[in-house]
Amino acid sequence: MSPREIAIVSYASLLAVPGEPQRDEVELLLPVVTEAVARSGIPKRELGFTVSGSCDYLGGRPFSFVMALDAIGAWPPIAESHVEMDGAFALYEAWVRLQCGDVDSALVYAFGRSTQGDLGRVLAQQLDPYTLSPLWPDDTALAALQARALLDRGRVSERDFAAVAARTRGGDADELVQRPYTVAPLRAHDRGTVADGAAAVVLAAGDLARKVCKRPAWIRGIDHRIEQHQLGQRDLTRSVSTALAGERAGVGKGPVDVAELYAPYTHQELILREALGLGEGVEVNPSGGALAAHPLMVAGLSRFGEAAERIIDGSANRAVAHATSGPCLQQNLVAVLEAAP
């Protein structure tokens, strides 16, 4: 049985770089959800399913996703779910939910105020609790190990890292590569700017998508793969989970116009490009990606939204959207979005 036709029909986001000093989560989220729903053309009360992605560790308080429901207006009661992950994985849950066939639309949203704590220390909590987490390695230290391994493989250089930064966040690669290391072999421009933000996407199935959107971004394939948690048990220079997810999503079945990749570090974009087989002709992260703004929990859903926007506005016919989770690209979700269903 082939999966039901599901499309992204609208997207909205709010990224506060380097951080939002005044608004709380609900105040960040409410205008974003309101805009995405309005742009979808589907009345809020008629949305069949709602699912969100967020993480209590970012704000240091439990059940923050329950408070965030103030931004949705969950009365009369709605069918609602939550993942303690990036909103892109909530989108995957919505896609699965819509496959059941009894509802035709879903609201997916994500919020994250990554600047409230020390993100490096927060991310150390996602590591193995016996052997790694008690050492408190921050995300930059682990990413630097991965970058070092990639350099040692010999096919890319630190200047290639700088070129990714220059392309997505401005600057001159030859000048950037002269700057001092933060954690060798990484420099400040190699790590995405920690930010606060919120994003929302509306999904619709079949005829409803065609009715409310002139050029829906049809999800032609979507797949999620996970690798070993322990960093020592995998080859950090390759992303086999991304390669497999990309293959199952059908990335190689046609030319790719644009790819939005969730790469919090410059060298990770190079690893992801290789895993997905994206050639020089593919426009990667025209939005600036997670390097320009990295609100945890939101950056992945933003990649899906940004890629979909390019289909919806007619500037691309085939796009790849990618989201990652876990240390050093442990989990990867890949989708192919197309103008033709």
Next chain:
Amino acid sequence: MSDASKPAKKDADGEVRRIKAPVKLDYTVTAGLALSRFLKGVTAGKLLGQRCGVCSKVYVPPRGGCPTCGVGMGEQVEVKDTGTLTTFCIVNVPFEGQTMKLPYVYGLIALDGADNALHHLILAPPEEVRMGMRLRAEWVPPESRPASMEAIRWFVPTGEPDAPWDSYKEHL
């Protein structure tokens, strides 16, 4: 930071089966636009809420959005520091940080002019406390009022006749 430098404790047979891995994370949390206005208000002895432009309900403290309508809250309104006890519990269990002598009463108070209830200490003999009891706030003196609910020390009975059930049944 962590206890990683300390050797893990060995069990009697010499095996390590347990480790201590303390976690400490620091946060700088923003109260948000709505709650910040409220907190500034209490230092001035005012209870500020906001009215939803759709359902007209007044929330004190105000929140980022109306939880039933999913829209931003509208007009700012000041409510009274008197209200009705909607429900309560008598605390008999000691715990760390407790400031009251046991037993004492903690309750939900629907302030006059608000459509939600907030919780606070009730200073009254537990055997006399009942649903519908009328209360008023006892404020901390202005010079020592913090930007928190502790700007009100507790609520005390006003002595008025109890409020009718219909006036607070939605706030339980």
